[in-house]
Amino acid sequence: MPVTNVRTSSHLDRRSFLKSAAALAALGVGGTPLFTRGALAAAPETLPLSASHWGVFRARVKNGRFEEVIPWEGDKHPSVMLQGMRDSIYSPTRIKYPMVRRAWLEKGPGADPEGRGTGDFVRVSWDKALDLVAAEMQRVRKAHGNTAIYGGSYGWKSVGKVHSCRVLLWRMLKLTGGFVSSVGNYSNAAASVILPHVIGSAGVVDQCTTYEMLAKHCKVLVMWGCNPMNTSNIAWMVPDHGYMKHLDEVKKAGVKLICIDPVRTETCQHFGGEWVAVKPQTDVAMMLGIAHVLYSEKLHDEAFLKKYATGFEDFRKYLVGETDGVAKTADWAAAICGVPADKLRELAHTFAKNRTMLSMGWSTQRQHHGEQPPWMMVTLAAMLGQIGLPGGGFAFSYHYNAGVPSHNSPSVPGMTDGRGRSLADLPPGCTPGNTTSYCMGDAGVSIPVSRIVEMLLNPGMTIDFNGSKVKYPDIKMAFWAGGNPFAHHQDRNEMLRAWRKIETFVVNDFQWTATARHADIVLPVTTSYERNDIEQVGDFALSHIVPMRKIVEPLFEARSDYDIYAGICERLGLKEQYTEGLTEMDWIRNFYEKARMTARSKGQELPVFNAFWNSNDALAFPLEKPQRDYVSYAAYRNDPLLSALGTPSGKIEIFSKAIAKMKYDDCPAHPTWMEPIERLDGPTTKYPLHIASNHPIYRLHSQLCGTSLREKYAVAGREPCWINPVDADKRGLKDGDVARAFNDRGQILVGIKISKDIRPGVIRIDEGGWYDPENPREAGTLCRYGDVNNLTPSVATSKLAQGTSGQTGSCELEKYQGTPPKVAVFDEPAKQA
Numbered sequence: 042m043p044v045t046n047v048r049t050s051s052h053l054d055r056r057s058f059l060k061s062a063a064a065l066a067a068l069g070v071g072g073t074p075l076f077t078r079g080a081l082a083a084a085p086e087t088l089p090l091s092a093s094h095w096g097v098f099r100a101r102v103k104n105g106r107f108e109e110v111i112p113w114e115g116d117k118h119p120s121v122m123l124q125g126m127r128d129s130i131y132s133p134t135r136i137k138y139p140m141v142r143r144a145w146l147e148k149g150p151g152a153d154p155e156g157r158g159t160g161d162f163v164r165v166s167w168d169k170a171l172d173l174v175a176a177e178m179q180r181v182r183k184a185h186g187n188t189a190i191y192g193g194s195y196g197w198k199s200v201g202k203v204h205s206c207r208v209l210l211w212r213m214l215k216l217t218g219g220f221v222s223s224v225g226n227y228s229n230a231a232a233s234v235i236l237p238h239v240i241g242s243a244g245v246v247d248q249c250t251t252y253e254m255l256a257k258h259c260k261v262l263v264m265w266g267c268n269p270m271n272t273s274n275i276a277w278m279v280p281d282h283g284y285m286k287h288l289d290e291v292k293k294a295g296v297k298l299i300c301i302d303p304v305r306t307e308t309c310q311h312f313g314g315e316w317v318a319v320k321p322q323t324d325v326a327m328m329l330g331i332a333h334v335l336y337s338e339k340l341h342d343e344a345f346l347k348k349y350a351t352g353f354e355d356f357r358k359y360l361v362g363e364t365d366g367v368a369k370t371a372d373w374a375a376a377i378c379g380v381p382a383d384k385l386r387e388l389a390h391t392f393a394k395n396r397t398m399l400s401m402g403w404s405t406q407r408q409h410h411g412e413q414p415p416w417m418m419v420t421l422a423a424m425l426g427q428i429g430l431p432g433g434g435f436a437f438s439y440h441y442n443a444g445v446p447s448h449n450s451p452s453v454p455g456m457t458d459g460r461g462r463s464l465a466d467l468p469p470g471c472t473p474g475n476t477t478s479y480c481m482g483d484a485g486v487s488i489p490v491s492r493i494v495e496m497l498l499n500p501g502m503t504i505d506f507n508g509s510k511v512k513y514p515d516i517k518m519a520f521w522a523g524g525n526p527f528a529h530h531q532d533r534n535e536m537l538r539a540w541r542k543i544e545t546f547v548v549n550d551f552q553w554t555a556t557a558r559h560a561d562i563v564l565p566v567t568t569s570y571e572r573n574d575i576e577q578v579g580d581f582a583l584s585h586i587v588p589m590r591k592i593v594e595p596l597f598e599a600r601s602d603y604d605i606y607a608g609i610c611e612r613l614g615l616k617e618q619y620t621e622g623l624t625e626m627d628w629i630r631n632f633y634e635k636a637r638m639t640a641r642s643k644g645q646e647l648p649v650f651n652a653f654w655n656s657n658d659a660l661a662f663p664l665e666k667p668q669r670d671y672v673s674y675a676a677y678r679n680d681p682l683l684s685a686l687g688t689p690s691g692k693i694e695i696f697s698k699a700i701a702k703m704k705y706d707d708c709p710a711h712p713t714w715m716e717p718i719e720r721l722d723g724p725t726t727k728y729p730l731h732i733a734s735n736h737p738i739y740r741l742h743s744q745l746c747g748t749s750l751r752e753k754y755a756v757a758g759r760e761p762c763w764i765n766p767v768d769a770d771k772r773g774l775k776d777g778d779v780a781r782a783f784n785d786r787g788q789i790l791v792g793i794k795i796s797k798d799i800r801p802g803v804i805r806i807d808e809g810g811w812y813d814p815e816n817p818r819e820a821g822t823l824c825r826y827g828d829v830n831n832l833t834p835s836v837a838t839s840k841l842a843q844g845t846s847g848q849t850g851s852c853e854l855e856k857y858q859g860t861p862p863k864v865a866v867f868d869e870p871a872k873q874a
């Protein structure tokens with residue numbers, strides 16, 4: 042295989058790094074030079090290097106066509122998802138031309154909103170499409186103001202510092218007047234709002250104690266709804282997949298793995314871990330049961346709680362039932378969580394007697410009252426008293442590539458939405474640094490991101506949000522780039538009805554997702570393989586800077602988001618301000634040069650831009666001992682005064698006065714078990730099966746659903762539904778059957794996959810399946826492919842975080858009788874003219 046001999050940072054220890062540094066110094070480069078060895082000899086141009094959410098790769102190109110994906114030599118565990126990438130360029134789901142929904146084009150904004158999703162589009166020229174968008178933005182702003190345009194545009198887009206389409210959209214919307222934006226995310230909204238009250242930081246994207254330290258010191262690693270072997274396959278930037286090697290080191294060291302999860306995960310199976318099949322959404326009760334054992338058997342660390350935490354006494358009263366008359370004993374917990382009381386007692390003893398790391402993923406906080414599980418886990422870890430010790434404590438990001446040590450590298454800046462604009466670009470009357478919403482360019486309104494449907498349905502309504510109030514604006518126009526709300530948002534049918542209130546919906550994408558199909562104006566964009574960019578490798582590893590080289594010329598009439606917004610700005614006389622006169626390559630060079638300056642302040646000398654770019658190779662950075670030996674909260678443990686936490690008390694807050702002051706009925710001032718609206722065997726739950734809508738193994742959400750990768754997992758052409766044999770037998774279901782999953786919110790078809798690796802009473806239908814309505818005009822219609830968000834509720838986690846509860850929800854399942862309808866969402870829309 043004609044590959045460049047790249048030395049990855051994971052192989053570049055300090056000694057060899059210094060050796061290669063010396064070699065480069067001999068070439069006359071000043072400072073500490075940084076380059077992979079192979080980079081000095083230019084790699085063959087026929088294998089351009091680029092990067093994606095699935096990893097760094099090389100592309101074999103023949104006659105202008107991307108023929109083969111070759112995983113990068115530096116990626117020791119390349120993701121199978123890389124093999125789906127190519128198809129997103131060439132599959133029938135590719136959007137070829139600018140399209141406008143016929144009713145909108147002929148009758149104007151707001152016409153026949155029920156017709157969205159019927160696929161009745163008219164092809165228009167780029168000039169016409171951009172004229173229409175620019176004019177519609179002006180019409181809406183003039184008639185209703187900037188707060189009538191929603192541009193929150195949540196989504197995972199593609200990687201790359203320049204073509205960050207969501208930021209590019211904001212840049213355009215700010216420059217042209219302003220818009221309503223969003224705060225938070227669908228991933229970890231509840232945890233990232235509660236944890237600052239508890240530990241003084243968002244926690245969810247904090248580096249964790251390195252795997253190397255776990256291998257040395259940890260005895261018990263608890264994966265609490267946490268499956269790194271699936272979810273660390275991808276990254277927000279570019280995954281390094283270094284976790285796999287490290288996980289194996291932990292396994293080899295003999296660390297005991299306990300997986301508390303309704304699914305026996307890949308991680309659990311790989312480790313030969315112990316599977317504790319908890320009932321979903323009952324983790325807080327389970328943890329309270331364990332906490333009660335610790336407390337009643339005096340296994341908790343009083344000295345730690347006294348020195349490093351506040352509020353244990355208030356929590357203790359709740360734990361033993363002094364406040365509500367219910368002692369949260371192991372027996373009490375077992376009746377709720379389905380794990381026998383003896384097992385809870387055993388877990389309490391195991392945790393207390395061994396160096397234990399409690400590692401939680403994010404599914405448990407994407408649930409009704411999702412603020413409570415992370416808070417309770419910190420409380421449990423505080424009771425165990427091992428926080429800040431090597432191999433002990435709690436963590437919220439092992440499933441997200443953390444634990445892999447961070448390299449010493451500069452950060453590469455990316456496109457901004459215009460906050461840093463120059464004086465000449467500021468609106469009249471503004472000076473730099475003036476942060477009023479007018480000068481900042483937005484409309485001064487941001488909603489918690491998952492409240493979009495509630496906002497559309499309730500203009501003028503005021504909601505609580507983490508101690509503040511948010512008033513919903515009245516939205517007439519929405520613009521989306523880089524996200525798929527018709528996959529990611531909950532309660533699809535409620536959403537469909539709400540969307541009818543929008544007069545104009547513009548979507549930029551390269552594939553006919555359900556979102557694009559429900560748009561009024563569809564603008565075809567380039568994939569990241571059809572443009573140049575730059576990115577960093579490893580969200581935590583930060584091991585390389587990678588040139589993302591264009592692999593093929595844009596197909597059909599696709600344009601980059603950057604060019605599209607520049608075209609809209611041109612129509613409004615703002616093109617120069619938008620582009621600052623810079624081309625794609627100018628921006629890439631600019632961002633690289635800024636990283637080069639930052640590196641200099643670290644005593645590192647990066648190659649000049651042309652050398653970097655033309656090397657067709659990734660630039661590697663060194664790994665140093667302090668990063669390899671990182672132990673989370675060690676600084677706090679060593680000096681709680683000097684390294685005080687960012688909470689009001691400077692300590693871990695088991696009771697939060699700040700939250701107490703908010704007086705929310707759904708988020709009390711200490712971790713509390715509260716019944717969710719629905720749960721398995723819940724007191725008021727109507728449907729018998731809990732739906733785990735996990736993150737897919739062969740997709741990133743909905744990305745790659747429209748590709749040939751589907752052949753690896755689809756069952757009878759539908760999204761798979763994992764079900765325990767006990768539940769399948771009860772319903773007469775067999776492997777490979779098509780079944781209808783339904784509840785009061787919606788109905789979908791799925792393909793049955795019987796597995797003992799899922800707990801009885803729980804089915805698993807992964808999020809991100811493309812929504813394929815049988816009759817798009819009718820809310821509640823059957824989804825033919827299996828978009829699980831037809832079944833999930835849109836209820837917020839609580840007034841505190843207003844996060845999504847996508848992992849809440851229950852349904853029933855029945856064998857589909859007759860011939861199932863054909864799946865149509867992976868073909869081009871029906872009536873393009």
Ligand code: PGD
Binds near residue numbers: 525552735744808830
């Ligand atoms: P993606 O499929 O990544 O999903 O939801 P998100 O909307 O992020 O969508 C990205 C879209 O951007 C794709 O349509 C892709 O084609 C497009 N795109 C990619 N690159 C570009 C580009 O350069 N330009 C433009 N214009 N478009 C581009 C994810 C969200 O789903 C998240 S993060 C989570 S954590 C949630 N998880 C769950 C869950 O656990 N359970 C349920 N029930 N629901 C969930 N939804 C949430």
Ligand code: PGD
Binds near residue numbers: 266321
């Ligand atoms: P999930 O798959 O939703 O992933 O990471 P997150 O950790 O949220 O859930 C993890 C585990 O929790 C699963 O094994 C599930 O069975 C278990 N679980 C579900 N409900 C419960 C419960 O009530 N209690 C307990 N104890 N366990 C439960 C999400 C993260 O993954 C995010 S936010 C994004 S945006 C990325 N998305 C993807 C992706 O789409 N595809 C892949 N391959 N990888 C991803 N990584 C990221």
Ligand code: 6MO
Binds near residue numbers: 227228229
């Ligand atoms: Mo997410």
